[in-house]
Structures are given as structure tokens and as C-alpha cells.
Amino acid sequence: MISFPDVTTIPLASWIDAAMTWLLQNLSGFFDAVGFIILQVVLGFETIFLFIPWFIIILLVGLAGWKLVGSIRTGITFMIFMFLIGSFGYWELSMRTLSLVIASVFFALLIGIPSGISMARSDRTERILKPVLDAMQTMPSFVYLIPALMFFGMGKVPAMFATMIYAVPPVIRLTNVGIRTVDIEAVEAAKAFGATPKQILFDVQLPLAKPSIMVGINQTTMMALAMVVIGSMIGAKGLGMEVLLAINRIEVGRGFEAGVSIVFLAIIIDRITFSFSQKKEK
Amino acid sequence: MSEKKEQPQIVIKNLWKIYGKDPKRIFTKKMQDLSKDEIQEKTGCIVGMRNISLEVERGQFYILMGLSGSGKSTLIRALIRLIKPTDGSIEINGKDITKMNSEQLLHFRRDTYGMVFQHYGLLPHQTVLDNAAYGLKIRGVPKGERYAKAMRTLETVGLKGWEDYYPGSLSGGMQQRVGLARALANDPDILLMDEPFSGLDPLIRRQMQDELVELQEKLQKTIVFVTHDLHEALKLGDQIAIMRNGELVQVGTPEDIVSNPADDYVQEFVRDASPAKVLTAGTIMESPKVLLYAWEGPKTALTLLRSNNRKAAFVVDKGHKLLGVVKESKLEQLLNLAEKPKGIPLSAIKKITSVTEDTIVEDLFSIVSENPYPIPVVDENNKFKGMVTTDQIFESIAPAADEGGDND
Structure with a gap:
């Protein structure tokens, strides 16, 4: 076996460490x-x-x-799910988890769309x-969990930060694809009538890309939910911590x-957010 | 065509579109002489439009025709700068749109054009009314006014009562009516139509074509219309420009195109065209060997007929108006009368069906089969212009008939 030559060692690790130190010293405020x-x-x-x-809440979810x-059957099933969560004794924790997920998705959309x-x-x-x-989706989440800890300390904020990084790619990708696949003639028509790029975006591209963007939001939400267990490792209270x-x-x-x-939470959130992407015009 | 010399509304000069990396740099005047294939070989660039020059008069129905890839869609998009040409100029109402910046262009588009697309290009999340009012909305027309205007154009295209529906619930023909209403709502100077009827069923297509002809008679807009369907082109166009491989092959009236195809490509195109639908009585008529005047005596008339070996002839009055046809036998009878008439009396003249110069040949068939005489051609004042014989009719449609007729 021929081993990789030592000469070509690139000290990426020490560069990153140096950058981290610099950021912590200068940008902590x-x-x-x-x-x-975020908190x-x-x-x-x-x-x-x-x-x-x-x-x-159970009634609203059922509705x-x-x-x-x-x-109605779906509604009743959802109500049973919520009731079971409560009867396991996890009502409060599940509400905390839900808040964390919703807040993460909120920020993910704010950046992602x-x-x-x-x-x-x-x-x-x-x-x-x-x-x-690609990097955000494949990088093991622990790799950025630790810097998040160093920047924000223990608790909900680093958990949310990590969740956001992990969950934002789908909504970005699907917004991109959605807009790019909008009917060319609809865009051309708007252009031909003298629409500005902004008018084209809001009158044509976003509305026509809405189903695709909604699927992106749905995916982002599901991935955010999948991160709660990992988030709990750095001190975010919720169902994940219970599992841990x-x-x-x-x-x-x-x-x-x-x-x-x-x-149960995942199923309910998935079905509800997915229904937005399916909503048909008359 | 108007007599007074007016600047054509659209003047295109030496227009080029080259697709590829940095076409501006690659483009040189030397290219003028190269063919599309040579350019592609030398530079690796694809030529979308090659040195196109044409003029469209105000109020003209101008057809761009060609197969797919011929550059007709590129050209119509260049007219509104959805595609930016590489070189050349496009003057519309005297302004060169290739030199406009994006701000000027937005305003020019708003004020000048209406465009209709092959796949309609409607907004599925908005009602028919909102779609029809879209161009006005972009112009900044207040809501009440733009809805009122849009309602009026929807009525014009026959969509009254559909304004609250969404486009998705309408048939293709109706969706295209919405597209047309949207284009007309702006009351544009120029109407651009990119294969608007290609996606429709043949019956609906024909109906829409008829309605467009009717509409154009009222509106008298300048229309640039792209199609690959020769029948459509011949039916609608005042002027037809045939394109191939990004070049203009022939420009002319429908009759020019069918009767004098410029080359094999056009020939191939018009092969399936039935000349009977294009050629008119005016183009194939000839002057009669003998024309009789009502005031001439029967004796003179008979001499004229016999010297020309004719059995009958048309009779006109002093104003050169057609009276009818008179037969040799009738003239002989007149001569045998005790009191010879001075002229040819009306009683001796048989009334006959006449046609005008713009009657298409197809409509002559039934008349020919009805009577044994040539068909007289007159103008709107019944003035005699010429006549069409059965032989001429068959001659005029012969080439297509040999090829097996039209079955498109």
C-alpha cells in the first residue's frame, strides 16, 4: 500500500478553529x-x-x-392522537416541542423562501x-451542533439553530424548482404586457409555484421535527429529551x-401542511 | 392597400439572432454572406434569425409562416423584445425598440402591444375577469375602470357570463378567448398572435378564425400572426411571410404565394393547399372574345358571333353594366321578325348568375354546373369585368388535383 504523502497536508481544521476563536472574541455581541x-x-x-x-387545542386539531x-374520520383520528399524547403525560412537553418546531420552521421559511x-x-x-x-443536508448535524453551542450556549437557541440548518434546504430547493418550472408562456404573457420583474414574481411566479413551495414547507417541517431528539441533547426541553x-x-x-x-405529532403536522399544497382552485 | 404614402408601422431591417456564447462578439458583417450551416460550423453558434427585413403596414393582417424551427416564433418575440436580437433594427411607429432600455421597454410594451399565446398563458389562480384585466392592471388602471373595460372585451369575444370562473374550468377555445380578451382590453396598436389556434380542435379553430376575421373588420388593428397552417394563413392573411431556417423565403399576398411559389420549399408548403380556396375569379378571368352592346343591332351582333365562332355572348348596356347572355338562335329569331329591333331587346337577353372578382374559385363550381355558359365577373356596380370559363377553372386547380388534393 502506498500511503498518502505528508507534504500535502492542509491544516483546514486549525483554520476553522482560528476562525471560530476570532468570531467568538469579536462577534459575541x-x-x-x-x-x-430567536429565544x-x-x-x-x-x-x-x-x-x-x-x-x-384538541378541538382545533380535529377541526x-x-x-x-x-x-371527519381524519379529524377524529387526529383528536385521538392528541388525546393519547396527553394521557401518556406528555402534553406540556409536546407543546414545547411543537413551539420549537414551529419557531424553527418560521425562521427557516424567513431565510429559505x-x-x-x-x-x-x-x-x-x-x-x-x-x-x-448539499453540505447542509449531508453534514452530520453534530458537526454544527458544537459551534452552535459555543455561540449561543446551552438551551433552545442552539437547538433551533441546528434545526434550521438541517431543515431549510428542502424549502429552498422546492421554491427554486417551483419558480423555474412555472409555465413559460404565463411569464412571457406578463412580460409582454409590460410587467416589472417584481410584478411577475408576485402575480405569476409565486402563485403558480405555490404547490411546489408548499411541498417544500411540508418537507422542512418534517425535517425540523426529526431534529428534536438531537436538539434535546443540548438542552432543549421537549419530547426528544424524554426519549434521551x-x-x-x-x-x-x-x-x-x-x-x-x-x-403522532409528525403525522398530524405532515397531513395538515401537505393539505396546503394540494388545495385546488375551483 | 392605402394609397397615401404612410410610414409602415413595423419596419424590420437586417435582423439577426444568434444563439451561443457571446454572440455580439462573434457577429461580424462578414457573416452576411454565410449560410446558417456555415456559421454554425465556423463559430459553433446557432442562427435563430438570419438577416430578416420586412415591413408591416398599419391595419395589415400579417402572417409569419413556417415549420417549427423556422424562426417564426423567434421573430414575433423579437417584435416585443421577449428575445433581444443580436443585430439589426426593429422600428415600431418610428421608434427603434432594439435600442430601448428596460424602463422604456416596459412602458412601450404597456402602450403598444397585446399578445396572444399558443398555450394561452393565463393565470390559473385568477378569475376570467382578472385575467382579462391583467394588462390594464399592469398599466395602473384603477380597479373599477379596468373591470368595466375587461367586461366589455369579454363580451366582444363572446364570454359574457363567464367572468367569475377560473380558466381551468373553461375549454381550450374559451381559454383562448380569454387570452384574446386580455390582449384586446389594452386597445393595443399591434396585436401579436403566436399560433393562437394551433392547440384547438379543427372545428373550434375554424370558428375562431371566422370570428377573428369579423373582429378584424371592425377593429382594423395591425396583426402579426404566427402559424404553421397554410390554410389558416391563406384564410386570414393580407400578407404572408414564409420562413425557413431563420430566413425569409417569400413575402407576398396569399395569391402570390400559391400561384408563384418562390422555391421548392414554398412549393412543398403550398402543395397541399387547394388553389380553389385561394384563387379568385378576378385572377383567373379573361376578356371574352365577343362582347355585345345592347344598342347594337341584331345583325351586327350576329356577324360578330359568327366571325368568332361563338354560339352566345354577354350583353352590356351603355354604362358597361351586365345585362345577361344572348344566344345565336335568339339573334336569328330577331332578324326574322317583321319589324327588326334597333338594339337587342331585353326580352331576348337571358339573365345569368354573375360573380365578383374576389369570389374564390371553389364557389364557382356550383355555378358552372348550373349553366352552360362561362361565368361573367362584375364589380360591385354590376359593371362587366371579364368571364371565367370551365376550362380556366379546371386549369387553375389542376396542379393540386394531380397531387391528390388537400387532406390536411
């Missing part, structure tokens, strides 16, 4: 401010979900299942962003209860 804003949003959602009485997803739009409008942006998105504790103590039953609760 910035990260504190960002962290504060307020999560706490806002948490307050809302914990304030609304459980039976009203959403009935009106948005399809039949404009990125997707700019990617659709410029081939060069697309060329640059594509490998970045159960694993540590080898309490199979408890772990299963928490796991099933996550699955």
Missing part, C-alpha cells in the same frame, strides 16, 4: 442579540401553546383534520447555493411512549 431574538420567538410560541387549554385534510427566489432568478446563485445545500432520558436509563416503555408521541 452579535450572537447574543441573534440568540435573544423570544420560541418563548412566544411556547406561551401561546401552553396558555390555550388542552381541550381547545383542521376535518376541514383541511379531508374527512427568499433564498429560493434568488436562486430561481439567477443561474449563478443556483450554482453557488447548490453545493452549500429513557435511552440512558434503558426504560424501553417510556422511550416508546415518547417516541410514539413524536410520531
